[in-house]
Amino acid sequence: xxxxxxxxxxxxxxxxxxLKRAIACLEGSSFAQRLTDTIGRPIGALTRGLPVxxxxxxxxxxxRALSGALGLALRTIDLRRSARFSRRTHKFAAAASGALGxxxxxxxxxxxxxxxxxxxxxxxxxxxxEEGEDLSSPQAALACMEVFALGGDDSEEGMFxxxxxxxxxALAKSVTDSARFVAAGGVGAQTAPxxxxxxxxxxxxxxxxxxxxxxxxxxPVIGAIGGAAVNAAFAEHFQxxxxxxxxxxxxxxxxxxxxxxxxxxxxxxxxxxxx
Numbered sequence: 001x002x003x004x005x006x007x008x009x010x011x012x013x014x015x016x017x018x019l020k021r022a023i024a025c026l027e028g029s030s031f032a033q034r035l036t037d038t039i040g041r042p043i044g045a046l047t048r049g050l051p052v053x054x055x056x057x058x059x060x061x062x063x064r065a066l067s068g069a070l071g072l073a074l075r076t077i078d079l080r081r082s083a084r085f086s087r088r089t090h091k092f093a094a095a096a097s098g099a100l101g102x103x104x105x106x107x108x109x110x111x112x113x114x115x116x117x118x119x120x121x122x123x124x125x126x127x128x129x130e131e132g133e134d135l136s137s138p139q140a141a142l143a144c145m146e147v148f149a150l151g152g153d154d155s156e157e158g159m160f161x162x163x164x165x166x167x168x169x170a171l172a173k174s175v176t177d178s179a180r181f182v183a184a185g186g187v188g189a190q191t192a193p194x195x196x197x198x199x200x201x202x203x204x205x206x207x208x209x210x211x212x213x214x215x216x217x218x219x220p221v222i223g224a225i226g227g228a229a230v231n232a233a234f235a236e237h238f239q240x241x242x243x244x245x246x247x248x249x250x251x252x253x254x255x256x257x258x259x260x261x262x263x264x265x266x267x268x269x270x271x272x273x274x275x
Contacts, residue, residue, distance in 0.1 A: 025247070072118060
């Protein structure tokens with residue numbers, strides 16, 4: 001007896017427009033390009049010029065900041081119990097913390113980066129809620145953390161898989177295993193080896209963006225005002241990525257991941273062809 005495969009329903013016109021918007025968010029300007037536009041100087045050379053000690057400090061601070069953010073996420077970001085802040089408010093708060101980095105440079109990183117990351121996490125969680133995520137679930141908390149891995153792409157050194165779905169695929173096993181540990185152990189699961197490994201994977205990519213931010217803030221004549229502008233771009237970059245990420249996840253909940261991945265690549269190819 002033969003079986004007939006039923007093809008999945010196609011996206012509606014509105015859903016297709018949403019997916020196009022997600023592609024624009026996820027495949028648009030890199031943070032390095034945003035910084036170049038912000039400070040008027042190519043950021044690549046500045047980042048490559050960071051001393052080894054600074055790169056080590058960035059790597060350490062990035063992992064510490066993400067560990068703290070994960071602890072907050074696992075305790076549940078209950079947006080119903082506090083006033084909801086707009087994207088602009090979070091961007092302003094991040095810019096204010098960036099003034100500290102601009103004024104004191106690398107020395108301020110252990111204080112400024114956890115603060116910026118926490119502000120960003122709350123902004124990301126608000127975007128997730130708007131796109132229908134249940135913020136009380138471990139999967140949603142880890143999806144918020146995934147956003148920090150989406151922004152790092154050191155294309156010159158070829159360190160990482162590139163592209164939105166490539167990043168998610170690289171993290172998939174760690175995310176799945178971590179979700180299982182978190183569901184069983186709650187906040188206490190944060191120290192489980194698989195969860196620590198996930199944080200390290202995310203931090204490796206997040207650190208690329210942090211290095212670009214630090215290089216820009218350390219540039220001559222940047223100072224506190226420039227540091228605030230750099231952090232505003234930093235916040236806007238991850239907010240944009242979060243919007244695209246959670247649009248995709250919303251559509252996946254409706255239609256399944258296979259159809260959305262197919263339509264994403266098709267629409268992305270069409271956009272590239274027109275360009």
